[in-house]
Amino acid sequence: MSRQTAVLALVDIASDSRGWGLFRYILGPRVFKGQSGLQFCKVLGSGFNGGFSTKPSLSKQGFFCVFESPEQADAFRDASPIVDLYRQHAHEFFIATVQAYSSRGSWSGFSMATTTEDIAQRPIASLTRASIKPTKAVRFWEKAKPAERAIELASGKILTAGLGEAPYLRQATFTIWENTQALEDYAQQGAHLAAIKSAYGNAYFSESMFTRFIVKSAKGVWQGKHVQIN
Incomplete structure (x- = not known):
């Protein structure tokens, strides 16, 4: 396992730290190098309102780091000077540790390993990311907007964020749900299902x-919502 x-x-970078936040985004993953057990890292921007948008935010951003073990991930979360600096410069700050139980595809050639741990009635998260073909971008975003509106109304959603490495073409979404059923109820119907079928059927990625x-x-604040999961 x-x-x-x-x-x-x-x-969400504080208003008096916007320059610091922009510089961090420009530096990207290089400042994370040397962290014990680090296997993969991305520094990400966000949509204008923290959602899935073609218009980038000037203050909202994030990072995704993968470690060999939970001990190394916890040490990074709790004791890394990098994380502490982000907290100090944040108006809002949220951080989660997660273990994959299902994954397909890759991100810049990196694929997630999965655990067989029981997931029954536990909060779960979903990360979807894609490099969108430039010739397919307009059609992709036409399908993506109704799916984003649908998620705002979805039952059982705890948190949602739109992220990306670059506006328009390299996008990701991160969501947390009360349990697997809540995620399935959203993912397998309506605008989201239509968007997924269109993406695969038309080879958008x-x-x-x-x-x-x-x-x-999971602990912190995002878009004014306090979240804590232990």
Whole structure:
């Protein structure tokens, strides 16, 4: 059974730290190098309102880091100077540790390992990311907007964020749900199902990764909502 554990943070940079936040985004993953057990890292921007939008935000961003073990992920979350700096410069800060139980595809050639741990009636998270083919981008975004509106009304949703490495073409979404049933109820019907069928049927992506996680811990504030999962 894999012990691989990921840390995902969402940050709304404080108004007096916007320059710091922009510089961090420009530096990207290089400042995370040397972290014990780090296997993969992405520094991400967000949509204008923290959602899935073609218009980038000037303050909202995040990072996704994958570690060999939960101990290394926890040490990074709790004691890393990098994480502490983000907290100090944040108006809102949210951080979660998660373990994948289902994953297909890859992200910049990296694929998630999965655990067989029981997921019954536990909060779960979903990460979907894709590199959108430029020739397919207009059609992709036409389908994506109704799916984003649908998620705002979805039952059992705890948190949602739109992320990306670059506006318009390299996008990701991260969501947390009360349990697997809540996610399935959203994913397998309506606008989201139509968007997925269209994406696969029309080969919108040059690379994609769809991963579901057990939420081991989550704490913080995002878009005004306080979240805590232990």
